[in-house]
Amino acid sequence: SSGINAEWPLRPGILEDEFNAEEVQFTSISPEESYPQPSKSYPIPEIYTGTILTERKSHFQAHVSQVFSKSDIENTMRTLLMNPKIAGASHNIMAYRYVSESGTLAQDYNDDGETKAGGRLLELIDLMNVENLMVVVTRWYGGVMLGPSRFKCINNIAKITIQDSGFYYTGDVSKKKKKKK
Secondary structure, three states: OOOOOOOOOOOOEEOOOOOOHHHOOOOOOOHHHHOOOOOOOOOOOOEEEEEEEEEOOEEEEEEEEEOOOHHHHHHHHHHHHOOHHHHOOOEEEEEEEEEOOOOOEEEEEEOOOOOOHHHHHHHHHHHOOOOOEEEEEEEEOOOOOOOOHHHHHHHHHHHHHHHHOOOOOOOOOOOOOOOOO
8 A cells, every 4th residue: 555545645736734644654763753844933935736747657746935045945845844745755856046135046956866857857947937936846656667758747747836836927928029021
């Protein structure tokens, strides 16, 4: 048994503290040790959780949050990992970009064991010209190796979730130059 219930994975929308720890199988450490609490000096971040993409028994789900500092990034990750379903996933691939108070662009990623996935996720948010945003793609491995198609799954679910989150704003595309006749 996978330890996943009928309501798994998380419903799309803003992440809420709605989970039942009895439905998740823990391994070597207790839940209290596994899931750090958000920093008391920062508010719990608003995190948008997207829909699920399933590919050959693997499940992918993206989570998006606005970030403006390294502390925001750490607090968002802590908040996500408080959920045993996310913390117990095979991988939580993360990338972020934000403009610091000094005006410099800060960006980084974490593969979380899914080799090269974080770099590709960062490349996606760079191509989308996203700033002040963090995206985490959670993958629950289904037992079938996906090969390079896993990158397409990771980026597709990330792109959809970024666009649906309400944190992503596109520029006015109606300003195209008209051809002179």
